[in-house]
Amino acid sequence: MTSPSPEQEYADRRYRSPAGIAGGVLLLALAGWLGGDAVARGEGSTPWLALAGLLCVAPLIIAFTLRPAVFAGASRLLVRNPFRTITLPWASVDAVRAGYSSEVLAGGSTYQLWAVPVSLRKRKKAARGGGEAAPADQTVAELQELAERGASREDAKGDVGVRWAYEVLAPAGVGLVLFVVLLVVG
Structure with missing residues (x-):
């Protein structure tokens, strides 16, 4: 006599945009290249402005390209925008x-x-x-x-x-405030 097998549990299904991920990686590489060059070769306040700009821009690039995902599980749908x-x-x-x-x-x-x-x-x-x-x-x-x-x-x-998503909003906000302060201070 066989007993009925319990319902099998599977991992969440994950949906992401491959084009969004590729675009995000390319944008992060471009921002890192340009920002790194400004930090390495810049004079005066340019390196600090570049770092503040990167702190503001990198979380936004990640938020719009790498972060979005949809996870579909047995009991719920998780949408990460x-x-x-x-x-x-x-x-x-x-x-x-x-x-x-x-x-x-x-x-x-x-x-x-x-x-x-x-x-x-x-x-x-x-x-x-x-x-x-x-x-x-x-x-x-x-x-x-x-x-x-x-x-x-x-x-x-x-x-x-x-x-x-404070993990995105906080660093972007801090970067923006730093960038504006550095621009005003000169």
Whole structure:
């Protein structure tokens, strides 16, 4: 006699934009190169201005290119956008859709999925060719299916949680203040 096997648990599915990551790495390399050159060869207050500028710009580059991600687990959806992290239990998700951008609707609010970029060009190409759907549309369909399946789970209930990303905002703000102070002081 065999006993029923317990439901198998899988790791969270992770969705990110490969183009965003590549662009972020290139922008960080460019900022590091230009900032490093200004620090190494600059005279007067230039090295300090370059360091303050890097302190302001690097977190913003990371926030808009490397940070965005969507994690879909068995009981919740975690959306990491540039300046916020949104935790959505599956029971609170009303819909996942992709129009001009990918979005999650929950509790009367709409949250953008920065990590799932919509390409209207790929969508039109898929519609004309009758081939497979655009990547964003596939991801949104997957997330909608996970939301429908996970909504009935007992651990998928709760309120939507929104947390500001102070780990991005604080260094960028400090860098901006330092940059302005150094400019004013001369």
